[in-house]
Amino acid sequence: MSRFLDVYLDRCVPGYPCMSSPRWSTSITHSDSGAEQANQRWEHPLSRYTLPQAFRNHDVYEAVRDHWLIMRGPLRSFPFRDPLDFASCPLDRPNVIPGTTFSDQVLGTGDGITVAFQLQKTYTRGGESYTRKVVHPVVSTVKVSINNTDPTLWVFPLTPIFWTVDRATGVVTFSAPPAPGAVVRAGYLYDVEVRFESDESFDGLLQDYGVSGFADLVLIEIRPC
Secondary structure, three states: OOOEOOOOOOOOOOOOOOEEEEEOOEEEEEOOOOOEEEEEOOOOOEEEEEEEEEEOOHHHHHHHHHHHHHOOOOOOEEEEOOOOOOEOOOOOOOOOOOOOOOOOEEEEEOOOOOOEEEOEEEEEEOOEEEEEEOOOEOHHHOEEEEOOEOHHHOOOOOOOOOEEEOOOOOEEEEOOOOOOOOEEEEEOEEOEEEEEOOOOHHHHHHHHHHHHOOEEEEEEEOOOO
């Protein structure tokens, strides 16, 4: 059985406001002189999502309870849209879908042999960059280009190149390899894979909800196998 169950939380569960907290795992070693050495344990960060006061009424309670039971608590994972980072291009506002384009992100360069390209997103700042692998794209939103044109619309003398994208892996596969030197780009929306915080977290939700009428919902991003 796959751990990932491609079922969203019910629409009645508020996904925003949301505290999205990417976390790295870094070990810091101090020498006798007080100098530090740092070691990065993870290649990519993992996020923690807190939905403040997500439990606001009985409908939300029942929706989360049903999802909790189907997911067996933290046993199974499910898709979640990070309202602060869910598109191949910058967001104008949190939780508002932007206008993605065919050329948002570079996936790679053709060599005349390779037909599979991984969706990815690159962040840049001060001349430095960080690239994350994107899995769980929203398939209906994916737009792919070769040299900034839609390869499925090529006309003679070019042969149209068709493509598919895998929801589980974010891999784009072409019907024929892009030519050597051709730049493959894409635009898309995507989800992250999350789980409930722990086996006991629903107990805390119930207690808070019962006392104050509101409770926070915490989801933990997991790295797909």
